[in-house]
Amino acid sequence: MGIVFLVLLVAAGTQATPSVLMVPLEREFGWSRTTISLAISIDIALYGLMGPFAAAAMQRFGVRPTILTALTTIAVGVGLSSMMSHPWQMIILWGVMIGGATGVAALTLSATIVNRWFTTHRGLVMGLLTASTATGSLVFLPMLAAISERFGWRLVVFVVAGIAAAVIPLVALLLPERPQSIGLKTYGESADFPAPSDETTNNPIAIAFSTLMSASKTKDFWLLFASFFICGASTNGYVGTHLIAMCGDYGMSEVQGASLLAAMGVFDLIGTTLSGWLSDRFNSRVLLFWYYGLRGLSLMYLPYAFGIDFFGLPLFAVFYGLDWVATVAPTVRLTTDRYGKEAAPVVFGWIVAGHQLGAAFATLGAGMLRASLGTYTVTTMLSGGLCIVASFVVLRINRRERRAAAQLV
Structure with a gap:
């Protein structure tokens, strides 16, 4: 769990890096914010679209080889970006290469590890692993912004590439494939329970698409997909990038903006962990209703927060930060309850794809609206409104349990 937390932290820090590079690249090369946002939106979209294929690859080839390949690609791609001088190079390196690689070390990795290693406390563990995305921002952004401000953006990419490379030997030496490979049972399972196996010899692409075909025939998949689309649009796609x-x-200044994101990361670390604990004990639909609703209200407050001298932005950082990715643990719980422990990681991978498509949509859309209107206010209000819609959508997910209970009565 500790090694996976570290891998997720590095992937999250890498994903957050373009938000620090945006203004320096705009100044040095004269690239428009729309152009830079296009590269970042491709990165974010691939970050999500890789999820189901990554989950299937972990079933076919194993967790360790898959993650080692991803980390190596991240280190090489980020390092090569120090030499870019044209927008198409940023699209290839940050959009395609790094976006695809970080998508392997993302939420589907968390779901795979949770389902392989834990029977009890799954929500809490998922919350802790998901919190690594907040910790990644917390650890990386202020430091990277300060480096960019003093030494330039190229040193930033060298630092990120070096950190990714440093994690590779830790994964190679210390990450077991599953509990049974080191003589353990799944945590919370009885001693005489037969060891589960999610190994397969099928093609990962075939696994990913066959699971999609099966899940897409259900209404719950599209409700989960739509709600997570809005989740991505209102978090890393908009706020995390812009x-x-x-x-x-x-x-x-850039350091002040990065410090605000880092402060939100501190509160998200608390909120996401607490959300995992709550999802083990309370109805996940109700939790998601409150999470999306409160996030929407926080976003609608943001444009006014800049005009309030002392309490404005800190108040936003607290409430929005507590809610940043608190939605993940209840969403994984609903996915596992609906589709089963074996299929859940791949199904959740497709749901995460929806999250990142929403994020890509918001990244590009916010950049275009900012370029045309000269302000982010309209985008902020639209994002908040979508969250309010999502708060009611989630109440319709996996209602068959409720209907079955009513029939028994």
């Missing part, structure tokens, strides 16, 4: 640039519009 908040530093938005702060610049109000006269704040």
Whole structure:
């Protein structure tokens, strides 16, 4: 669990890096914010679209080989980006190469590890692993923004590439494939319970698409997909990518904007872990209703927060931060309950694809609206409104349990 947390932290930090590079690249090369947003949106989309194939590859080839390949690709791609001088190079390196590689070391990895290693406390563990995305921002962004401000953006990419490379030997030496490979039972399972096996000799692409075909015939899949699309659009797609640039519009420095994101990361670490604990004990639909609703209200408050001298932005950081990715653990719980422990990682991979498509849509859309309107206010309000819609959509997920209970009565 500790090694996987570290891998997820590095992937999250790598994903957050373009938000620090946006303004320096705009200044040095004269690239428009729309152009830079296009590369980032491709990165974010592939980050999600790789999820189901990554989960299937972990079943076919194993977790360790799959993650080692991803980390190596991240280190090489980020390092090569120090030499880019044209927009198409950023699209290839940050959009395609790094986006695809970080998508392997993402939420589907968390779901795979949770389902392989834990029978009890799954929600809590999923919350802790998901919190690594917040910790990645917390650890990386202020430091990277300070490096960029003092030494330039090229040193930033060298630092990120070095950190990714440093994790490779840790994974190679210390990450077991499954509990049974080191003589353990799945945590919470009785001693006489037969060891499960999710190994397969099937093609990972065939596994991913056959699972999609099966799940897409159910209404619950599309409800989960739609709600996570909005989740991505309202978190890393918009706030995670554009908040530093938005702060610049109000006269704040890049380090101040990155520090605000880091503060949100601290509260998200708390909120996401607590959300995992709650999802083990309470109805996940109700939890998601409150998470999306409160996030929507927080976003609608954001444009006014810049005008409030002392409490404005800190208040937003607390409430929005607590809710940043608190939605993940209840969504995984609903997916596992609906589709079963074996199929859940791949199904959740497709749901994460929806999350990242929403994020890519918001990244590009926010950049285009900012370029045409000169402000992020309209985008912020639209994002908040979508969250309010999602808060009601999630109440319709996996209602067959409720109907079955009613029939018994």
